[in-house]
Amino acid sequence: MPFSSLGLSSVLLKTLTAQNFTEATLIQEKCIPAILNKVDVLGIAKTGSGKTAGYVLPILTNLQRALLVKNRSANVLVLVPTRELAEQVATVFKTFSKDLERPIKTLAVYGGVSINPQMMALQGVNILVATPGRLLDLLNSNSISISEIETFVLDEADKMLNLGFKEELNKIISLLPQKRQNILFSATLSNDIQNIHQLLLKTPVIIKIEAEEFSLDLIKQVAYIVSNEKKGPFLRYLITYHNMKQVLVFASSTHQVDAIVNKLRKNNIDARAIHSQKSQGSRTESLTLFKAGKLRVLVATDLMARGIDIDALPYVINYELPRSPKDYIHRIGRTGRANVHGEAISLISTAELDHFGVIQKKMGKQVELIDSENIAMK
Incomplete structure (x- = not known):
């Protein structure tokens, strides 16, 4: 109307x-x-x-x-x-x-x-x-x-x-x-x-x-089986190899968020953290830069997710799975908005496979699962 x-x-x-x-x-x-x-x-x-x-x-x-x-x-x-x-x-x-x-x-x-x-x-x-x-x-x-x-x-x-x-x-x-x-x-x-x-x-x-009004069809989902110790290098490989811009990465804790950002920066990937321990000035600046496309990677906790509202966000990456299927859907729902396609990537350790099966069942959608051991990271 x-x-x-x-x-x-x-x-x-x-x-x-x-x-x-x-x-x-x-x-x-x-x-x-x-x-x-x-x-x-x-x-x-x-x-x-x-x-x-x-x-x-x-x-x-x-x-x-x-x-x-x-x-x-x-x-x-x-x-x-x-x-x-x-x-x-x-x-x-x-x-x-x-x-x-x-x-x-x-x-x-x-x-x-x-x-x-x-x-x-x-x-x-x-x-x-x-x-x-x-x-x-x-x-x-x-x-x-x-x-x-x-x-x-x-x-x-x-x-x-x-x-x-x-x-x-x-x-x-x-x-x-x-x-x-x-x-x-x-x-x-x-x-x-x-x-x-x-x-x-x-x-x-x-x-x-x-809830059916929200469609997952605009979101291309893929998951990689990656050991916990290789998640950092594999994340950096994905971002660099696919030349990703405006990447929103989710992690489970403020400590993990900071660790991911430090590693990305050491490898010359522009990244910032946004979580409850950051000052308001830092959070506002990071979000402003990210929305404007001037920050390549933003790494966040679930608590910050609802303040991140970008119509054409191209990539969401789950460094770790959230506890509930609803939180998973909320995370990946940051992309695939306003009739613009997006991509959601999850890094799954073997210990997370059963939980990811539950998430897929609740979501009613099967996600392609790829073994990262078959990928030559260069």
Whole structure:
């Protein structure tokens, strides 16, 4: 369905056209009219479905007609689980609001950086995108008020609960005004999400994009049997021999991530690490360079995966398998997006073969398995 038929403001439609966005995704088609009507929304959809624009566009349209609050009270609060996602969501708001007739100020706040510049920047904010811990810090210091929030968005609620933010969520929700619009997005509909849904939402419009909407057909999958001690050299061989650019490598721990990056650099392969032990400045810089195609290899833990959203990422490599089949699918789903083909490569030790069999069974797809001993690495 074209965006022009969904009731968005004419300025936003011009911005969408200028960026070559004409057709709405399925979740955008269903979300935008509901949010424009200011009803509560429950959206169940995987990362990459277009949900961020699905709530950003109608929220900006509604703000053009709303009475904007002043000083240190925002109109819109968006809660997200990670710093990277906070920056990503704020960037989408800023991109689409830059040409609006009525100026809209968006600010992302999160931990891991100094709180003082964030406190100073809160003056006149209309849309606040925040991680729970930093928002509570700002509330406790009376730097911001959320008592006049008109629209509350809880994005990636399942990830937030998995990271242990339940207590912080309950505290924040208790400080919001009773009368408000609530928008909740999650990749799954678990019991915890059901409980929040019942607590937070009032007769919501429920939008569920079935998992089948995500197709693995755009992703070429291949796995190599490689002993643990040879995984490093084999990874370097793959990247060099196939002249790979923009390669996202997943490893299981921060220690392993750093070790992989050090070896790649020693072999003249441009690589950076992104994980929870890195400073926010380092994480932001690495992600920016990688998205712009100026960094050849980014090595990450699963915790960072949801902040890495690139439409045409060509390669994902599993240096080690994740614990669950769902995490495997989430990892390889970083590629093969926006109708662009991608390749997912897994390095499997003999000890991981049984687990990889379980992953393939859950995925419903057989992956070509190649013995690396038959490959002459030069």
